[in-house]
Amino acid sequence: MNKNGRHTVFFLFFLLLSCCCFSQQDTTKKAIPADSLVKKSAPIADNVKADSVRKAFVPKKATLRSLMVPGWGQIYNKKYWKVPIVYGALGTAAGIFVYNLKNYREIRFAYAAKYKAALPSATHADTVALASIKPYLVPFDLNSLRTYRDEFRSNIDYSVLAFLLLWGLQVADATVDAHLKLFDVSPNLSLKFKFGPSQMAGTTGASLVLAFK
Numbered sequence: 001m002n003k004n005g006r007h008t009v010f011f012l013f014f015l016l017l018s019c020c021c022f023s024q025q026d027t028t029k030k031a032i033p034a035d036s037l038v039k040k041s042a043p044i045a046d047n048v049k050a051d052s053v054r055k056a057f058v059p060k061k062a063t064l065r066s067l068m069v070p071g072w073g074q075i076y077n078k079k080y081w082k083v084p085i086v087y088g089a090l091g092t093a094a095g096i097f098v099y100n101l102k103n104y105r106e107i108r109f110a111y112a113a114k115y116k117a118a119l120p121s122a123t124h125a126d127t128v129a130l131a132s133i134k135p136y137l138v139p140f141d142l143n144s145l146r147t148y149r150d151e152f153r154s155n156i157d158y159s160v161l162a163f164l165l166l167w168g169l170q171v172a173d174a175t176v177d178a179h180l181k182l183f184d185v186s187p188n189l190s191l192k193f194k195f196g197p198s199q200m201a202g203t204t205g206a207s208l209v210l211a212f213k
Contacts, residue, residue, distance in 0.1 A: 059178040066171040073174025077181070086170045093166055097159040104152035110137040111145040118142065 057077060066073030070090055071083040113129035116122060137145065 057178045057181040059175050062174040062178040063171060066174040070167060070170055073171065074177070077174060077177045079177060082170075082173070089166050090163060090170075093159060093163040097156065097163065100152050100155040100159055104149065104156060106134050107137060107145055107149045107152060110134065110140070111142065111149050114142055114145065 062073040062076050065076050071086045074080070074082040074086060109129075110133040113133055116126040117130055119126070140148070
């Protein structure tokens with residue numbers, strides 16, 4: 001696979017990976033003061049609320065839905081904004097596969113036609129196929145065509161691998177996201193600036209204080 005092909009495949013994979021990792025940061029609808037931070041996710045204390053969340057978002061269902069149809073698990077988790085990302089990444093990988101397959105078939109035909117025409121036992125029927133070679137491939141010799149043919153054949157394999165990895169990544173994202181529904185985010189950890197003596201540092205001045213409510 002050429003350098004541009006590998007860069008494109010890895011870019012697609014890490015793009016979806018970074019979007020999925022960023023998406024796991026859940027948000028709260030409550031207003032948060034400017035001088036406060038959001039506390040790390042903690043288990044839901046209310047058992048009734050936890051039971052209702054478990055019934056509404058089942059990780060197994062999210063996993064099965066994503067396995068069957070890309071983006072279905074994200075829709076099940078009510079993360080609709082992820083669906084365009086999923087289809088954008090998979091669609092790009094599929095487009096690269098089609099591009100590589102098209103070029104591979106054209107180059108393979110050109111190589112076979114020139115190879116048969118160059119044989120000492122070539123007949124008129126063998127040379128007729130030369131007219132069907134794509135114009136942009138006519139100037140290339142057999143060695144160049146063989147190199148390009150093998151290169152695009154490798155690119156096909158890599159593009160299929162990238163498509164499968166992206167599919168599996170969106171399945172993992174839906175599964176993890178469904179599990180994270182069981183955690184609550186609440187502004188119980190505040191960050192404040194305090195002026196005056198600091199008992200911990202033993203100094204006087206401005207200090208940064210973390211307070212638990």
